[in-house]
Amino acid sequence: MSDILPANPAQRAARIEFHQLFNWFASAERDLPWRAGDVTPWQILVSEFMLQQTPVARVLPIWPDWVARWPTPSATAAASQADVLRAWGKLGYPRRAKRLHECATVIARDFADVVPDDVDVLQQLPGIGSYTARAVASFAYRQAVPVVDTNVRRVVARAVHGQPDPGAPSTKRDLADVEALLPNADQAPRFSAALMELGAIVCTARSPRCDGCPLRHSCSWRLAGSPPGTGPKRPAQRYAGTDRQVRGRLLDVLRDNAVAVTRADLDLAWPADAVQRERALTSLLGDGLVEQLADGRFALPGQDRNDSTASR
DNA sequence: TAGGCGTGGAG
DNA sequence: TCTCCAAGCCT
Numbered sequence: 616m617s618d619i620l621p622a623n624p625a626q627r628a629a630r631i632e633f634h635q636l637f638n639w640f641a642s643a644e645r646d647l648p649w650r651a652g653d654v655t656p657w658q659i660l661v662s663e664f665m666l667q668q669t670p671v672a673r674v675l676p677i678w679p680d681w682v683a684r685w686p687t688p689s690a691t692a693a694a695s696q697a698d699v700l701r702a703w704g705k706l707g708y709p710r711r712a713k714r715l716h717e718c719a720t721v722i723a724r725d726f727a728d729v730v731p732d733d734v735d736v737l738q739q740l741p742g743i744g745s746y747t748a749r750a751v752a753s754f755a756y757r758q759a760v761p762v763v764d765t766n767v768r769r770v771v772a773r774a775v776h777g778q779p780d781p782g783a784p785s786t787k788r789d790l791a792d793v794e795a796l797l798p799n800a801d802q803a804p805r806f807s808a809a810l811m812e813l814g815a816i817v818c819t820a821r822s823p824r825c826d827g828c829p830l831r832h833s834c835s836w837r838l839a840g841s842p843p844g845t846g847p848k849r850p851a852q853r854y855a856g857t858d859r860q861v862r863g864r865l866l867d868v869l870r871d872n873a874v875a876v877t878r879a880d881l882d883l884a885w886p887a888d889a890v891q892r893e894r895a896l897t898s899l900l901g902d903g904l905v906e907q908l909a910d911g912r913f914a915l916p917g918q919d920r921n922d923s924t925a926s927r
Numbered sequence: 928t929a930g931g932c933g934t935g936g937a938g
Numbered sequence: 939t940c941t942c943c944a945a946g947c948c949t
Binding site for chain 3: 662663665666667668669670671672673674707708710711714741742743744745746747750762764765766767784811814815819820821847851852853
Binding site: 711 | 931
């Protein structure tokens with residue numbers, strides 16, 4: 616059927632076997648709750664925030680409770696930052712939670728509580744970059760825009776370009792690559808979802824399951840004999856002992872305490888290195904993820920100061 | 928544009 | 939144990 620070929624005949628040279636891909640997706644698609652039919656654009660946006668650099672398995676237990684508690688931008692905006700940061704829990708990169716809250720505030724205030732459907736408008740919102748803007752436009756609003764995440768980049772690198780791994784990210788080139796593959800309007804969102812799914816569960820970074828790949832007969836990388844990659848692009852990002860770990864420890868203390876804590880409480884979270892601890896705390900204050908009260912204690916921003924020593 | 932930013936599971 | 943990596947964004 617021509618309707619699932621690339622819209623431009625010249626682009627058909629790009630070797631993605633659409634029928635195979637769609638057929639595979641029809642049976643292999645994971646039953647993820649944010650893909651259900653009654654999910655709103657805002658709730659899809661929430662899932663995209665959570666999925667930024669965080670595996671599906673970790674988002675799965677958080678998202679349903681979150682969207683039940685705060686179903687709309689205005690409901691989210693009405694919550695305190697402290698409540699949002701606690702609900703975010705240990706998903707990681709808590710700045711995302713703060714930006715999600717800011718994003719909700721802007722949408723409630725400036726967009727009548729309706730998530731914008733324009734990629735360029737979306738991308739101006741806090742915490743929304745190229746990928747997230749396009750994911751919302753495509754998955755929530757069914758637009759035929761390219762959606763490029765790390766999975767798509769990897770699948771295209773292999774299936775189309777015959778490379779074991781994607782090159783350095785280049786938004787412009789990556790978008791052009793996927794644009795050239797995109798089927799016509801109706802099929803585009805499902806195509807993007809299928810490509811991402813393929814990258815997530817078959818064409819994986821570490822040990823691709825090529826035997827079960829719907830593109831195995833046309834994949835350029837496969838046809839080239841699956842030459843090995845050259846290792847990670849970005850040098851191993853260590854975690855143990857870094858400021859990020861210290862920030863995580865400090866924030867963990869604050870999440871666990873309903874009342875403001877003292878500096879001594881924070882010292883216990885990272886006793887070994889006072890200099891590093893102070894640096895981490897300063898950066899958290901700078902990021903607006905922690906605030907210091909007039910009495911010197913520390914709390915999550917907007918937290919109730921329901922403590923005996925609080926003057927009021 | 929390179930590097931900072933959490934966390935934990937898999938190999 | 940240790941390394942890699944997971945639906946990125948921001949400066």
